[in-house]
Amino acid sequence: MANFAKPSVPRFAVEVYQNAHLPEGGREVNAIVTVTATGGGTTGETPLVPHQSTAGGGRPAAPDAAVVVMVDCSGSMEYPPTKMRNARDATAAAIDTLRDGVAFAVVAGTHQAKEAYPGGGRLAVADATTRHQAKEALRKLTPGGGTAIGTWLRLADRLFASSDVSIRHGILLTDGRNEHEEPEALRTTLNACAGRFTCDARGVGTDWEVKEVTGIASALLGTADIVADPAGLAADFTRMMESTMGKEVADVALRLWTPQGAEVRYVKQVAPSMEELTGRRVESGPRTGDYPTGSWGDESRDYHVCVRVPGAAVGEEMLAARVSLVLPAPDGGPPQVLSQGLVRAVWTDDLAASTSINPQVAHYTGQAELAQVIQQGLDLRRSGDVDGATAKLGRAVQLANRSGNEDTAKLLAKVVDVVDAATGTVRLKAKVSAEAQMTLETRSTKTVRVKK
Structure with missing residues (x-):
């Protein structure tokens, strides 16, 4: 490595x-x-270039960073059986992306949190040996139990506290709803962890709650996304870890x-x-x-x-x-x-x-409205308000078209039939997959940069 x-x-x-x-x-x-x-x-968009970095005595420079990966090991991760295997492989890929000297740990999350590696309430220091040991420990992760995400985050916080580093970053994977913990308990945990570490959150499959996952990422200043096909986890985890390894100021x-x-x-x-x-x-x-x-x-x-x-x-x-x-x-x-x-x-x-509106201000005011009307439109669709949902999602199509937000426009086209994008004239699709709706909701806050 x-x-x-x-x-x-x-x-x-x-x-x-x-x-x-x-x-x-x-x-x-x-x-x-x-x-x-x-x-x-790095920007997090391209891989780091691997080469030897040396500090004063010719030894590799030790990055001032720690990472805790929280892997959902609840019973639902058994269906399909490939899901747990993909989660193990993704975590292994993330561990391979760690720079030498980065402190790290793996947490197995169910209705309680357990240290999968290294154990003893501490973090390991990444090198060839600890990376190999961690990947061996991943083989022992098996699904079983419930889901209480707050316990995972609290354990991660305790592990981070055991290491004197400035950059502390969590990666959290879940495939289900936070059913074994009261919503207030999770909110209390997020409030306690805010400012102590950042965290990227991912939902795998389509049986998790979008607002829970996006709420975790928002509170902890991280990113949220859907990985509908578990086979895509390894690539996503690698990208997240590459981005984390590029952070240098906390x-x-x-x-x-x-x-x-x-x-x-x-x-x-x-x-x-x-x-x-x-x-x-x-x-x-x-x-x-x-x-x-x-x-x-x-x-x-x-x-x-x-x-x-x-x-x-x-x-x-x-x-x-x-x-x-x-x-x-x-x-x-x-x-x-x-x-x-x-x-x-x-x-x-x-x-x-x-009365002139600055182009940058106008652009982002439109992007903020775009995110808002998508959320409102999807909520109205779930409640059965066809007219309200059509009006909101039509406005979203119009705003996405006007601002050049092509990614969001493509996601909207999976939920509505677009008659006229310029005027926002749309029809709700009769059947929409859970993946399409959850992807649109999860990514609704992603914006397109203004052309300066």
Whole structure:
């Protein structure tokens, strides 16, 4: 097994896209903030190039990362029998993708959580020996029991706490609903784990609950997806692990300062997927709050910031917000400012200037509506409201067509017959597979980047 080189720490850049002009007395300022990290590793879209990385003494550099893979071993994983085998193979593929020096563990999840490898309440350190041992341990995983996902996450949290690393990432696989745990217990666990580690969640097959899996990923700042055919698990797990191995900076926060009298209406991640961050604000100083963004490698994300400012007269100008990327100091000192951008407000009597909508803001406002109407349309379809579902999913088709979101348009076409995409004229399909509906729902928050 080759050693994967540890990337260097990425450099961050902040770009602000907005129409700063407001009419006299106007108060709402919208901006798209693009954050780009470069020079740090991989995008997660292409495999890492394996080669030997050495630190001072000629030894391989030890990455500052830990990974816990949580594998559903409940009784339903026995049907079909290939499902459990595919899960074992996928976990083995993920283990093979670990860089030397990364701390890791495997958790077997049923109605309780058990340490499948290495055991003893600790993490193993990846090398040729531990990777082989872990794959041998996977052979012993057999299906049986119920599903209580909160217990899996709590065990992962305890294992992460045993290792002094900054990047902590979980991969969670389930094939069923969280039937052996109250929803409130899972919510409590997610609240406790938020900010302690990130987690990608995958549903395999079509017997799991979309809102549960997407809720786990959302709370823990990870990705969610469906792997309808268990044979696709190994490729998906490998991609997830490659992305994790490309992360080099953890706990980066989007810090927002606003002037006296201003109010932050909302902060949302809008690309590569929709993620509501408003309620996750942590006060960090006078008129200053931090919003978590998780771990970063080489990648770019877009955020929509909306600030309500005091109204002013024509000709006046003010700084509506200062956006900073900050990294906590390990010793508790002042955080490191990685990059900064400014959001402005300028009052004008030029009607054309004040009514113009910035293209980036308009694009992502449409993407947010797209995600919302898909969810509403699918909920209405499940409840039997054909007219309501047709109207919502028709609007989704129109928005996907207008914004060039081809992936979402293709998923919608499996749920509705499109008569006219431009006007959103559709008919609900009489029969829709569970896979088609769940894939659309799971991926509804994935957005297409605006062409800048």
